[in-house]
Amino acid sequence: MKVLVPVKRVVDYNVRVRARSDGSGVDLANLKMSMNPFDEIAMEAAVRLKEAGQVSEVVAVSIGTDACQDVLRTALAFGADRAVLVQTPEAALEPVVISRILKAIVDEEAPRLVLMGKQAIDDDCNQTAQMLAARLGWGQGTFACRLALADGEARVSREVDGGTRTVALPLPAVVSTDLRLNEPRYLKLPNIMKAKKKPLDIKPLESLGVNTSTGIRCLGVSEPPARKPGVRVESVEDLLHRLKHDAQVI
Amino acid sequence: MTVLVVAEHDHKILSDAGRRAVAAATALGGDVRVLVAGHHCGAVAEAAARLRGVTQVLLCDDPLYAHQLAEPLAVLIAALAADHQAVVAAATSHGKDVMPRVAGLLDVGQVSDITAIESPTVFQRPIYAGNVMARVCCEEPIRVLTIRTTAFAPAPEDGQAEITAIAAGPDPGLSRFVEDAMTRSERPELGAARVVISGGRGVGSAEGFELLEAVADELGAAIGASRAAVDAGFVPNDYQVGQTGKIVAPELYIAVGISGAIQHWAGMKDSKVVVAINKDEECPMVQTADYALVGDLFEILPSLRDGLRQMKA
Numbered sequence: 001m002k003v004l005v006p007v008k009r010v011v012d013y014n015v016r017v018r019a020r021s022d023g024s025g026v027d028l029a030n031l032k033m034s035m036n037p038f039d040e041i042a043m044e045a046a047v048r049l050k051e052a053g054q055v056s057e058v059v060a061v062s063i064g065t066d067a068c069q070d071v072l073r074t075a076l077a078f079g080a081d082r083a084v085l086v087q088t089p090e091a092a093l094e095p096v097v098i099s100r101i102l103k104a105i106v107d108e109e110a111p112r113l114v115l116m117g118k119q120a121i122d123d124d125c126n127q128t129a130q131m132l133a134a135r136l137g138w139g140q141g142t143f144a145c146r147l148a149l150a151d152g153e154a155r156v157s158r159e160v161d162g163g164t165r166t167v168a169l170p171l172p173a174v175v176s177t178d179l180r181l182n183e184p185r186y187l188k189l190p191n192i193m194k195a196k197k198k199p200l201d202i203k204p205l206e207s208l209g210v211n212t213s214t215g216i217r218c219l220g221v222s223e224p225p226a227r228k229p230g231v232r233v234e235s236v237e238d239l240l241h242r243l244k245h246d247a248q249v250i
Numbered sequence: 251m252t253v254l255v256v257a258e259h260d261h262k263i264l265s266d267a268g269r270r271a272v273a274a275a276t277a278l279g280g281d282v283r284v285l286v287a288g289h290h291c292g293a294v295a296e297a298a299a300r301l302r303g304v305t306q307v308l309l310c311d312d313p314l315y316a317h318q319l320a321e322p323l324a325v326l327i328a329a330l331a332a333d334h335q336a337v338v339a340a341a342t343s344h345g346k347d348v349m350p351r352v353a354g355l356l357d358v359g360q361v362s363d364i365t366a367i368e369s370p371t372v373f374q375r376p377i378y379a380g381n382v383m384a385r386v387c388c389e390e391p392i393r394v395l396t397i398r399t400t401a402f403a404p405a406p407e408d409g410q411a412e413i414t415a416i417a418a419g420p421d422p423g424l425s426r427f428v429e430d431a432m433t434r435s436e437r438p439e440l441g442a443a444r445v446v447i448s449g450g451r452g453v454g455s456a457e458g459f460e461l462l463e464a465v466a467d468e469l470g471a472a473i474g475a476s477r478a479a480v481d482a483g484f485v486p487n488d489y490q491v492g493q494t495g496k497i498v499a500p501e502l503y504i505a506v507g508i509s510g511a512i513q514h515w516a517g518m519k520d521s522k523v524v525v526a527i528n529k530d531e532e533c534p535m536v537q538t539a540d541y542a543l544v545g546d547l548f549e550i551l552p553s554l555r556d557g558l559r560q561m562k563a
Contacts, residue, residue: 016512017378026382038494095350096359119494123377125362127350130320134354139321139424142347145487155428159487160343161441161496163432167319167425179477179494180487215390216359219372221382227519230540232531236553239525239543240561247523247540249445249502250469250558 001171002057003046004111005080006102007039009064009071010122023220035071038117040078041177044184045147046115047079054149055113057081061105063098064088069200076195077187083200084109086208092123094214099131104208106136111172113154118143118176129176139169143178251280251370254330256323256339256348257298261288261316264297266442267340269404274397275338276303276405277367283308283334284411287326289316295413301405312418317427318344324351326419331356331392336370341396341497342441349396358390365401379493379516399441400499400520433486435473440489443472445502446518448491451478452507452528452547459484461551462506468558474498474518476508492517507547510535527551 011017012032020027035043049055060075062068063086072083086101093101106114114133119126133140141147141156145164148155149171157166159178169175205212233239243250253275257268264286275282284298287310295309308330314322327348331337337352339345341363353360366374368385373395377384388395440446447469449462459473466473474496475489491498493516503521508514510526510533518524526539527547536542543550 011378013513017381019382026378094359096353096357099354100357121379121493124379124493125360126346127353127360127362130347130350131354131360134324134351135357137422137424140347140351141425142320143343157431158343158347160347161488163430163486163488165317165430166428168428169425170423173424180481214359216361216386216388219385219387221377221384224376224380224383224519227524227538227540230524230538230542232536233541233543236543236550236557239541239554240557242541243502243523243525244561247502249523250561 001055001113002059002109002111003049003055003113003115004106004109005039005042005046005058005060005075006114006116007043007060007062007071007075008036008120009033009062009068010036010120013037013121019221019223023222025221033067033070035074036117036120038119038177040184041179041181042115042117043075043078043080044182045177048182049149050079059084059109059111061086061102063093063101072200073195074187076198076200077192078185082198085200085202086205087202088205093212094216095125095127095131096214097212098128099135100210101205101208102128102132103135104210113171114174116176118178129174133174136174139173141167141169141173141175144175145178145180147175147181251278251335252333253278253280253282253336253338254334255282255284256327256337256345257284257286257294258340258342258344259286259288259291259294261291262293264294266404266439267342267399269301270399270402271338271340271397272301272304272405274364274367274402278336278370280335281305285310285327285330287315287323288318289313299411299413300407300409302407302409303405304409304411307411307413308416309413310416310418314418314421319425319427320348320351321422321424322419323348324355325422327352328355329419334392336393336395338395338397340399342399345396349394353394356392356394358392358394359388360394360396361386361388362396364395364397379512380519381512398497400497433488437466438470438472440472440474440496441498443500445469445471446474446498446500447471447504447506448474448476448508449479449484449506450476450508451482453479453484456484461548464555465551465558468555476514505535505539506551508535509533510538
């Protein structure tokens with residue numbers, strides 16, 4: 001059985017981004033880029049399923065400019081068997097467009113399971129997995145913290161407000177990963193070297209015949225209002241006094 | 251314009267988040283209809299009918315919606331959406347699960363986690379863990395929107411709308427409920443609490459969180475946690491405050507032993523007053539909090555509890 005893992009190239013989670021002063025967008029020049037951390041968790045889950053003998057092939061796919069080849073090489077170093085880059089002129093596409101493109105890739109590749117991060121840490125949308133599942137007419141297991149495959153089903157425990165909810169999804173299905181599904185492995189040098197020789201196909205976006213129009217556009221960005229500077233208090237008594245009399249919150 | 255709000259509930263009580271979604275829908279202008287889909291959920295429909303601005307409640311009472319599974323719900327909502335210009339829900343784990351599936355069925359883009367409504371088509375939302383705010387224009391034929399609950403006050407209860415029963419949609423048979431493992435707590439709900447006290451790695455253990463509990467008891471506070479504390483197993487996962495956990499904006503947020511990574515700030519930065527208790531005076535939480543007390547939390551928390559008791563006495 002084949003698993004498809006879509007991965008996104010985003011600003012590294014340790015980097016603090018800033019809005020451009022003219023508000024036209026986010027300043028991404030010379031920032032460290034990495035695989036979206038939630039997609040690393042999906043990648044790790046897929047590779048573990050393969051190592052357990054439950055999955056025969058893991059295919060990674062990324063959508064974006066040529067620069068996305070680096071995250072695909074990372075996916076291959078994790079243990080993906082091959083990678084596909086859907087090459088687009090612009091880096092940022094709306095999730096609804098990404099879900100159309102992924103649908104076309106799923107139609108070609110025919111995986112039984114799509115495993116992907118629940119959200120990208122740049123646009124924080126948390127949409128693509130659910131949109132893809134809807135398009136495919138497949139079940140969805142969002143925000144997974146446990147995943148098991150048995151008897152043609154995926155059993156997914158989901159992190160929800162208030163606790164954990166477990167659902168069973170007949171395959172094929174889409175599963176989106178939350179932080180506690182696993183801890184992604186450290187990539188070892190031999191695996192990074194081996195990844196350089198694994199197949200990476202490049203498909204121009206036009207070749208998929210996907211509609212890329214959307215009614216959503218960004219009008220501009222800004223820095224959030226800054227908090228006013230705080231004060232250092234010296235004792236519990238001091239703190240309680242200020243909370244009661246200055247801030248008036250207790 | 252007619253707006254459809256997807257109410258979130260536990261079949262008995264309309265959630266605070268659902269009331270906030272109604273308030274946001276009202277801000278869009280036009281008629282506001284509320285969909286209550288569940289099983290034995292008549293009381294929820296009655297509560298929704300009392301919310302200001304609601305013109306009609308659509309009650310879909312059927313065992314198919316007993317577990318609020320996204321697949322049948324999205325089919326029902328997408329079918330109703332055809333008669334509406336916008337569909338709104340709160341950006342809770344439920345709204346985040348269901349709404350993009352609705353957008354996928356309708357083949358339209360979605361605007362997630364809206365914090366301000368400038369016009370019926372222009373919205374503000376945080377990106378990059380709230381380090382940047384984006385203004386987004388949505389001109390889809392049906393606008394699918396989720397709202398950040400901390401940005402909208404709950405709709406007041408002074409309305410009187412009619413309740414109309416509607417038939418259940420089809421069962422796509424794509425998922426099956428297995429079980430729930432919910433955290434039981436007598437405390438206020440984290441997302442709606444007036445005071446939140448959160449612990450991080452510095453709290454050190456599940457036992458360490460008992461010190462926070464003692465302070466929370468005095469304040470009537472909810473308990474939260476950083477990712478590090480949840481990953482270490484000190485507390486359950488639904489305590490997590492942050493970019494991908496719960497978003498809170500209480501009047502008072504007390505961060506204990508939390509260094510203040512940007513991912514944590516993203517979940518609590520709209521709190522009115524932030525207090526940091528930490529032994530590391532260089533950490534971002536101490537640097538950014540409104541009030542910072544540098545010291546050993548294991549000494550500070552018991553004396554904080556005692557001080558609060560004395561104030562009450």
